[in-house]
């Protein structure tokens with residue numbers, strides 16, 4: 001994998017345009033699973049819509065309070081073909097809440113997946129239908145979140161104990177929409193580390209028609225570990241995740257959990273169809289640019305100046321619509337991780353008083369200051 005700098009080697013000649021992305025939404029995953037001419041997994045051959053395995057090569061994980069539409073927009077600017085996921089939205093929120101607030105996204109975000117949390121097949125079908133109507137490209141079911149709140153609602157990771165119910169949920173959602181319905185799950189529950197558990201889980205859901213699995217490659221411990229500890233303490237078992245790809249060769253298996261560098265992703269992509277980055281994309285979004293260059297060297301990406309200017313213009317529009325600046329800039333904080341002056345950048349963009357009284361141009365000002373910080 002080339003060791004390119006995320007932004008600096010990209011000059012202003014770069015003009016990013018979504019039209020360079022040949023992605024078209026609303027593919028019918030069920031329509032065809034035959035390999036296409038290049039031997040890749042071809043999801044649809046109806047001539048109208050088409051998603052291929054390539055569309056899941058680089059994914060940004062769903063993260064509550066992180067991957068809102070502003071951060072997703074930023075990630076899109078950095079990595080034109082990465083697949084971005086929403087924060088988990090519960091079926092309850094979609095039944096009783098403000099739909100536009102939960103579902104609206106920027107058209108530039110495509111390909112963008114809606115992650116649902118729930119366990120009632122009819123409610124999930126309803127949520128999936130709304131997601132498809134809103135224009136999402138994929139509906140993903142959360143079977144990996146271990147929080148107590150989620151367990152009370154009997155969804156998230158505890159669903160892995162009832163693969164038959166997950167199969168019913170997937171079937172109901174697939175019947176409701178013609179976009180891919182995918183599942184994000186763990187390898188097991190509590191301290192059961194037998195591979196057979198996840199193989200049978202995936203097998204049951206596969207039989208219900210699911211062909212795309214995002215595997216957070218560790219167990220979820222339902223009692224005694226916080227959600228944060230559940231992302232670190234249970235050991236990663238990439239080998240068991242890779243066995244799923246061997247046992248379900250015509251499914252796409254996307255690896256998630258603990259991927260923090262381009263080299264790790266490169267290695268994972270030898271055994272998996274894609275990688276999904278969570279905290280690494282949050283703490284160091286520029287890594288998405290490095291990965292984008294490695295995966296799709298033909299893609300023209302915007303340079304740093306254009307990135308900052310474009311995001312600032314975006315922020316100004318959002319502010320004019322009433323979105324507070326501190327919400328819009330959250331995803332930017334890690335942008336210059338490891339670079340001289342990054343601490344000042346972070347401080348400026350997280351200073352609540354400053355953010356309250358500033359215009360969007362605070363972003364450009366903070367960036368100029370970073371540029372003038374002596375190396």
Ligand SMILES: Cc1cc2nc3c(=O)[nH]c(=O)nc-3n(C[C@H](O)[C@H](O)[C@H](O)COP(=O)(O)O)c2cc1C
Pocket residue numbers: 061062063064065066086087088115142144145184216231256257258259276277278279280
């Ligand atoms: C702040 C935060 C919020 C998260 N929210 C969700 C969520 O809404 N849905 C979900 O499936 N996983 C959620 N996760 C888990 C991530 O999607 C991912 O599976 C996990 O962080 C492991 O990947 P990583 O090691 O690349 O971070 C969250 C993780 C973090 C750090």
